[in-house]
Amino acid sequence: xxxxxxxxxxxxxxxxxxxxxxxxxxxxxxxxxxxxxxxxxxxxxxxxxxxxxxxxxxxxxxxxxxxxxxxxxxxxxxxxxxxxxxxxxxxxxxxxxxxxxxxxxxxxxxxxxxxxxxxxxxxxxxxxxxxxxxxxxxxxxxxxxxxxxxxxxxxxxxxxxxxxxxxxxxxxxxxxxxxxxxxxxxxxxxxxxxxxxxxxxxxxxxxxxxxxxxxxxxxxxxxxxxxxxxxxxxxxxxxxxxxxxxxxxxxxxxxxxxxxxxxxxxxxxxxxxxxxxxxxxxxxxxxxxxxxxxxxxxxxxxxxxxxxxxxxxxxxxxxxxxxxxxxxxxxxxxxxxxxxxxxxxxxxxxxxxxxxxxxxxxxxxxxxxxxxxxxxxxxxxxxxxxxxxxxxxxxxxxx
Amino acid sequence: xxxxxxxxxxxxxxxxxxxxxxxxxxxxxxxxxxxxxxxxxxxxxxxxxxxxxxxxxxxxxxxxxxxxxxxxxxxxxxxxxxxxxxxxxxxxxxxxxxxxxxxxxxxxxxxxxxxxxxxxxxxxxxxxxxxxxxxxxxxxxxxxxxxxxxxxxxxxxxxxxxxxxxxxxxxxxxxxxxxxxxxxxxxxxxxxxxxxxxxxxxxxxxxxxxxxxxxxxxxxxxxxxxxxxxxxxxxxxxxxxxxxxxxxxxxxxxxxxxxxxxxxxxxxxxxxxxxxxxxxxxxxxxxxxxxxxxxxxxxxxxxxxxxxxxxxxxxxxxxxxxxxxxxxxxxxxxxxxxxxxxxxxxxxxxxxxxxxxxxxxxxxxxxxxxxxxxxxxxxxxxxxxxxxxxxxxxxxxxx
Numbered sequence: 001x002x003x004x005x006x007x008x009x010x011x012x013x014x015x016x017x018x019x020x021x022x023x024x025x026x027x028x029x030x031x032x033x034x035x036x037x038x039x040x041x042x043x044x045x046x047x048x049x050x051x052x053x054x055x056x057x058x059x060x061x062x063x064x065x066x067x068x069x070x071x072x073x074x075x076x077x078x079x080x081x082x083x084x085x086x087x088x089x090x091x092x093x094x095x096x097x098x099x100x101x102x103x104x105x106x107x108x109x110x111x112x113x114x115x116x117x118x119x120x121x122x123x124x125x126x127x128x129x130x131x132x133x134x135x136x137x138x139x140x141x142x143x144x145x146x147x148x149x150x151x152x153x154x155x156x157x158x159x160x161x162x163x164x165x166x167x168x169x170x171x172x173x174x175x176x177x178x179x180x181x182x183x184x185x186x187x188x189x190x191x192x193x194x195x196x197x198x199x200x201x202x203x204x205x206x207x208x209x210x211x212x213x214x215x216x217x218x219x220x221x222x223x224x225x226x227x228x229x230x231x232x233x234x235x236x237x238x239x240x241x242x243x244x245x246x247x248x249x250x251x252x253x254x255x256x257x258x259x260x261x262x263x264x265x266x267x268x269x270x271x272x273x274x275x276x277x278x279x280x281x282x283x284x285x286x287x288x289x290x291x292x293x294x295x296x297x298x299x300x301x302x303x304x305x306x307x308x309x310x311x312x313x314x315x316x317x318x319x320x321x322x323x324x325x326x327x328x329x330x331x332x333x334x335x336x337x338x339x340x341x342x343x344x345x346x347x348x349x350x351x352x353x354x355x356x357x358x359x360x361x362x363x364x365x366x367x368x369x370x371x372x373x374x375x376x377x378x379x380x381x382x383x384x385x386x387x388x389x390x391x392x393x394x395x396x397x398x399x
Numbered sequence: 400x401x402x403x404x405x406x407x408x409x410x411x412x413x414x415x416x417x418x419x420x421x422x423x424x425x426x427x428x429x430x431x432x433x434x435x436x437x438x439x440x441x442x443x444x445x446x447x448x449x450x451x452x453x454x455x456x457x458x459x460x461x462x463x464x465x466x467x468x469x470x471x472x473x474x475x476x477x478x479x480x481x482x483x484x485x486x487x488x489x490x491x492x493x494x495x496x497x498x499x500x501x502x503x504x505x506x507x508x509x510x511x512x513x514x515x516x517x518x519x520x521x522x523x524x525x526x527x528x529x530x531x532x533x534x535x536x537x538x539x540x541x542x543x544x545x546x547x548x549x550x551x552x553x554x555x556x557x558x559x560x561x562x563x564x565x566x567x568x569x570x571x572x573x574x575x576x577x578x579x580x581x582x583x584x585x586x587x588x589x590x591x592x593x594x595x596x597x598x599x600x601x602x603x604x605x606x607x608x609x610x611x612x613x614x615x616x617x618x619x620x621x622x623x624x625x626x627x628x629x630x631x632x633x634x635x636x637x638x639x640x641x642x643x644x645x646x647x648x649x650x651x652x653x654x655x656x657x658x659x660x661x662x663x664x665x666x667x668x669x670x671x672x673x674x675x676x677x678x679x680x681x682x683x684x685x686x687x688x689x690x691x692x693x694x695x696x697x698x699x700x701x702x703x704x705x706x707x708x709x710x711x712x713x714x715x716x717x718x719x720x721x722x723x724x725x726x727x728x729x730x731x732x733x734x735x736x737x738x739x740x741x742x743x744x745x746x747x748x749x750x751x752x753x754x755x756x757x758x759x760x761x762x763x764x765x766x767x768x769x770x771x772x773x774x775x776x777x778x779x780x781x782x783x784x785x786x787x788x789x790x791x792x793x794x795x796x797x798x
Contacts, residue, residue: 030754034758056775063781063783063789063793064407065795067795070797084797085797087797339755344788345788367757367758367773368758368759371775372760
């Protein structure tokens with residue numbers, strides 16, 4: 001799709017806003033038969049849906065529940081199956097760690113081992129984050145030949161390990177045996193090129209064991225998801241768009257940076273994000289604006305909070321329309337149905353508004369209504385070509 | 400898709416029922432403008448569709464009419480274009496022949512040749528099945544060096560030939576010149592590895608000619624579709640499901656066996672099949688239940704009989720729902736529109752019911768209504784991932 005698009009991109013002065021409501025899609029409440037989107041009063045989104053072309057997005061494939069990484073890559077036009085992003089890299093992006101080309105990143109867990117070195121708790125009793133911070137400081141004192149060792153706390157028992165230096169290669173087996181009563185495994189290189197990296201990681205693990213010997217319950221580490229930054233085509237170049245990301249949460253800033261967008265400094269609330277949008281309106285052609293509250297409420301299994309989050313979001317639509325975007329798009333990175341209290345595989349409503357989006361029968365922004373829209377049920381990575389077309393930034397294919 | 404799924408599968412105790420109505424989809428009757436599904440009274444299926452997520456399945460590709468083999472492989476999650484099953488293998492499965500790895504199977508026809516050995520009837524006047532049985536007994540007396548020769552009658556002029564022994568290779572040209580007035584062709588090896596197999600088959604043909612010399616109109620044989628059992632990923636392992644098949648017809652039992660399902664002993668009616676389902680409910684996670692009558696009526700071009708078959712099927716839905724499946728799926732392997740009196744290429748309605756299937760506007764189980772469902776129009780082999788997701792048996796893709 002990106003290869004197809006490249007030669008068709010033409011310049012224009014049109015402005016695009018892509019609003020991503022994290023975990024947008026939901027499921028009907030068993031009592032009312034209505035989803036969060038159907039329960040919420042969304043007058044501004046309904047009005048926009050009435051004027052827009054609507055449909056449903058699938059981010060990976062039918063039945064596959066997307067993580068936030070694949071979900072947003074899909075929205076940005078990258079097929080998540082063609083551009084996989086490793087767990088270690090996502091973990092590093094999630095704390096906005098400045099991961100560089102060639103770095104090998106891994107997701108780390110503190111765990112508990114007994115006197116014989118056998119695992120008794122794979123999450124070290126979910127130690128408080130403060131303890132995690134102290135223990136990662138111990139791990140930072142580890143020295144390995146020829147590479148820098150970077151260790152960053154995440155939350156509770158989780159941390160990120162990054163090795164930085166020449167000649168490192170990802171693709172190592174994980175050390176978590178995924179069951180209690182076993183010793184952590186040494187890493188193995190999954191290709192000959194990764195042999196030295198595997199040796200360095202195993203040396204790190206030995207040192208970590210020594211430095212944590214008195215730190216029970218967090219007296220050992222487990223490492224997995226070894227990976228390097230993927231080589232992604234750069235968004236601003238692929239689409240010839242000056243592209244900016246506005247997101248309060250580090251994971252989404254990280255994903256936007258991964259594809260080469262400018263990440264704008266913003267505050268912690270969505271009102272701050274919209275203020276940032278107004279402030280930088282003149283300087284960019286494309287804005288990715290992220291809204292987290294819908295996902296948070298869904299993950300908490302709080303149906304009413306998700307309804308309220310949707311209604312809060314709706315109230316910001318007039319302030320966005322006031323800017324006069326040429327293309328205004330509302331969708332999300334995956335479903336987070338409250339009754340699942342987790343990400344879901346359900347397709348996600350999408351609306352594309354522009355002067356040229358076409359007649360469409362949908363008059364409400366809900367899962368059920370968007371199923372009958374003219375966009376159909378499409379892979380999420382087909383959305384960006386539609387956006388580009390609506391922005392009159394694509395020429396025709398073939399004469 | 401299967402590669403994608405593998406690492407995402409998690410265990411659960413949920414139960415899944417996949418009901419396959421053979422030849423489900425139809426076409427409007429020219430007089431009423433309503434299809435068989437639209438004409439039938441289907442109160443139980445309509446109620447289920449109202450609660451379910453609905454859509455249309457394409458089993459191979461737009462415009463391609465699936466045979467029963469590809470149609471069911473699609474339902475089981477195998478892309479029929481990636482996992483082709485040869486004609487000879489399907490013919491052997493259709494009589495529930497115990498085909499083994501390494502066997503080469505071919506579809507055989509008795510035909511009529513004149514004194515000069517030129518074909519005058521490619522189907523030997525469709526001899527009665529009893530004659531076919533007698534003549535295959537003659538063919539069974541043929542001996543070939545180093546291999547067993549197995550010949551099984553099918554129906555009328557059709558039989559199955561299987562060679563069993565070490566070093567056999569499928570991939571031979573067919574012997575049917577596809578026109579009258581020509582002699583049957585010798586087979587040719589389509590790869591060097593198949594040379595010896597080709598020689599053995601040609602020796603079989605020479606012997607068959609001798610043994611049938613007095614058997615006009617069935618005085619010669621034509622062979623085609625030489626193939627070996629395909630290596631398919633095993634369904635119970637791919638999906639981590641204890642999987643059972645309930646089907647009165649041998650072809651469908653054979654297809655289920657091909658992917659590694661347990662094939663349950665059942666009677667000849669759909670009531671027997673449902674009794675079998677109840678009987679084995681505790682022992683399996685996944686049941687594939689096959690209903691033949693819709694296809695039979697469609698193949699006969701009997702619109703009213705197909706309507707009646709649909710209504711009969713509908714009456715069994717309460718007995719199935721009484722079991723309390725977590726995921727209940729109704730679809731089919733291909734269309735068999737009565738006005739075609741044959742398989743058709745039209746997409747096939749599908750409904751996926753579970754607690755988590757999502758809001759969906761469809762309230763009737765018909766071709767037209769399902770076109771507006773939230774599943775969209777999807778390849779049939781995307782159905783199993785959806786089923787697995789609804790059974791909460793898949794973890795998310797990416798963090």
